[in-house]
Amino acid sequence: MNIYVLVKQVPATDKVKIDESTGTMKREEVEAVINPLDLYAIETSLQIKEMYEGKTSITAISMGPPKAEEVLKEAISMGCDRGILLSDRAFAGADTWATSYTIGKLIKRLEPFSLIITGERATDGETGQVGPSLAGQLDLPIVTYTSRILEINDSYAILERETEEGTETLKMKLPGVISVTKAIGEPRLPTLKGKIKARNTKIEIFDLEKLGVTNEEVGLLGSLTRVVKVFYPKISRTGRRIKVKDPEEAVSYIIEFLQERGIL
Amino acid sequence: MSREVVILGEVRKGKIHSVTYELLAWGKDLSDKLKTRLSALILGYNLGDLEEVIYYGADKVYYLEHPRLDNFNPEVYAEVLVPFIKEIAPDIILAGATTTGRTIMPYLAGKLKAGLTADCTSLDIEEETGLLLQTRPAIGGNVLATIKTPSSKPQMATVRPKGKKPLERDTNRTGEIKIIKPSIDLNSRIERINFKPREEEVSLVDAEVVISGGKGLKDPRNISLLFDISKLIDSSAVGASRAIVDMGWIEYPHQVGLSGKTVNPKVYIAFGISGAVQHLAGMMNSESIIAINKDPEAPIFQVADLGIVGDALEILSTLKRKLEERKNNV
Numbered sequence A: 001m002n003i004y005v006l007v008k009q010v011p012a013t014d015k016v017k018i019d020e021s022t023g024t025m026k027r028e029e030v031e032a033v034i035n036p037l038d039l040y041a042i043e044t045s046l047q048i049k050e051m052y053e054g055k056t057s058i059t060a061i062s063m064g065p066p067k068a069e070e071v072l073k074e075a076i077s078m079g080c081d082r083g084i085l086l087s088d089r090a091f092a093g094a095d096t097w098a099t100s101y102t103i104g105k106l107i108k109r110l111e112p113f114s115l116i117i118t119g120e121r122a123t124d125g126e127t128g129q130v131g132p133s134l135a136g137q138l139d140l141p142i143v144t145y146t147s148r149i150l151e152i153n154d155s156y157a158i159l160e161r162e163t164e165e166g167t168e169t170l171k172m173k174l175p176g177v178i179s180v181t182k183a184i185g186e187p188r189l190p191t192l193k194g195k196i197k198a199r200n201t202k203i204e205i206f207d208l209e210k211l212g213v214t215n216e217e218v219g220l221l222g223s224l225t226r227v228v229k230v231f232y233p234k235i236s237r238t239g240r241r242i243k244v245k246d247p248e249e250a251v252s253y254i255i256e257f258l259q260e261r262g263i264l
Numbered sequence B: 001m002s003r004e005v006v007i008l009g010e011v012r013k014g015k016i017h018s019v020t021y022e023l024l025a026w027g028k029d030l031s032d033k034l035k036t037r038l039s040a041l042i043l044g045y046n047l048g049d050l051e052e053v054i055y056y057g058a059d060k061v062y063y064l065e066h067p068r069l070d071n072f073n074p075e076v077y078a079e080v081l082v083p084f085i086k087e088i089a090p091d092i093i094l095a096g097a098t099t100t101g102r103t104i105m106p107y108l109a110g111k112l113k114a115g116l117t118a119d120c121t122s123l124d125i126e127e128e129t130g131l132l133l134q135t136r137p138a139i140g141g142n143v144l145a146t147i148k149t150p151s152s153k154p155q156m157a158t159v160r161p162k163g164k165k166p167l168e169r170d171t172n173r174t175g176e177i178k179i180i181k182p183s184i185d186l187n188s189r190i191e192r193i194n195f196k197p198r199e200e201e202v203s204l205v206d207a208e209v210v211i212s213g214g215k216g217l218k219d220p221r222n223i224s225l226l227f228d229i230s231k232l233i234d235s236s237a238v239g240a241s242r243a244i245v246d247m248g249w250i251e252y253p254h255q256v257g258l259s260g261k262t263v264n265p266k267v268y269i270a271f272g273i274s275g276a277v278q279h280l281a282g283m284m285n286s287e288s289i290i291a292i293n294k295d296p297e298a299p300i301f302q303v304a305d306l307g308i309v310g311d312a313l314e315i316l317s318t319l320k321r322k323l324e325e326r327k328n329n330v
């Protein structure tokens, strides 16, 4: 079974520092990491490899600058077999439609597959749109917010999905797309063997020409949305901090606060 | 060509869900500015209440009815919606940033080749062009971006639930309800074989009050206090920091933050949570925040409207007692 896992490199938001005087983010200090939620997508593919009876090949795919090769190496060190990077200046500035389009073009050129797995959302764009948009463009079925894989074989997968109302059990014919949540299970750590493999595995690069698309189809030009303004919200809280003499006093503040807002 | 603003309503447990009414309030602002009609698209089976959609602001309701639309399936929804959207060619389509909206909207946008902006917190119309201006937070709420869809139609956006209050319900409002019975040929590749409803009354993302706990609660046995208090406050739910989810004190669906849920209730109450950026990312946009922490330097206080320096456990048990007393007095 062939599985494609989509992983993105993002700024390390846990390292983001806020300049307290302006309430803005200090961008220059940010390093790039693998999207934390994509670790769960990788974990899912490795769980499937363990469950599935036959042979499984897992390919991690990323689109980004050459540096994004790092996240593919990380995927291989965790147990993925192969890494492909879509990288070209022309891909820059892609919105979710153009990102899905470019990744879709690549997938159509690769070997047939059973499953495409994405993270729930990327922590930079935070849209969670790439998986469903890709499924729409490739006319594949999709299950989002997947929390468990119950069964998988060559023709279908049985999955659990979490919604506001509860947990659905769904049977999806393959090939298909899933996006997974953290509930899938803690991602495993890279192994020493994996790290050595990552070091020795060459990441395959697809640029505009190799992908066989034109400038206009991808990146900023191929995008349907445009960012027209970026601004930094000021943290506008009162920051009222009260030292209380006893819990009773604290509770009276809380109750008053809730009453003022019509809760109690 | 007549322009149209369309909202995609949501049906849960066979009833029109309140997100639908919030969406009408969002849509009304836009349709007023564009001087166009505001329509609601409702997919379901055997629904009553369609008048309600008019009372809350719709000029027209398209009710697409079929047994197979009884619960959400992205493939079946798309089979019905893609041709329908092409036919009515609306200017704008809005949906809630719920598990349904966040799935069907990008799936449709992929098929329609339409631009889509996720999780907007504010929407406006650009005067000169009549284009939709979509503002949304990114990078854990550290940045706001305004986004336009200049050349493709429809302009699609999802908006955060609870981001706006529904309009005043007005039973004098009139409008048209158009019932459409689509034929569904598709043998969906996705089939629902079981469903287990959530046990809690209110889901975390829908709650008006979130009562959250962190490592400051000291012992897994204290978590029940959060649930006890939640039972005493209407429309509330229990949240948690990752630290206590990782330690197994509470289940993952309760986790708030970067790798958990994003919530924006009227009041978020954090008991013994330090306020790491990853936690803040999931709750910073709450309407108001109360923080209780014994460390006066805890970063959570930077985002709090009411910060109480004190012992979370003592305050929790006292709060529980007071709320019980209040309940017994009425």
Ligand SMILES: Cc1cc2nc3c(=O)[nH]c(=O)nc-3n(C[C@H](O)[C@H](O)[C@H](O)COP(=O)(O)OP(=O)(O)OC[C@H]3O[C@@H](n4cnc5c(N)ncnc54)[C@H](O)[C@@H]3O)c2cc1C
Pocket: A014, A036, B213, B214, B215, B216, B217, B240, B241, B242, B243, B244, B255, B256, B257, B258, B259, B260, B261, B271, B272, B273, B274, B275, B276, B277, B278, B279, B282, B292, B293, B294, B295, B298, B310, B311, B312, B313
């Ligand atoms: C990639 C990544 C993603 C993450 N995602 C999330 C996420 O989604 N959600 C999340 O929450 N975290 C997330 N984290 C973890 C986050 O960095 C913090 O570790 C976590 O939020 C800390 O939880 P806490 O506040 O409960 O614990 P602590 O940081 O240990 O804080 C406990 C607090 O309780 C206070 N306290 C102690 N005793 C008492 C008492 N008796 N009364 C009152 N106060 C008391 C202490 O002063 C302290 O401030 C993520 C981390 C990473 C690296």
Ligand SMILES: Nc1ncnc2c1ncn2[C@@H]1O[C@H](COP(=O)(O)O)[C@@H](O)[C@H]1O
Pocket: A006, A007, A008, A009, A035, A037, A038, A041, A061, A062, A063, A064, A096, A099, A117, A118, A119, A120, A121, A122, A123, A125, A126, A127, A128, A129, A130, A131
């Ligand atoms: N540039 C990219 N390269 C590879 N995968 C991506 C990229 N952007 C998004 N994805 C995948 O799509 C998911 C959702 O991303 P997003 O829609 O940006 O929130 C991520 O968790 C990834 O699995």
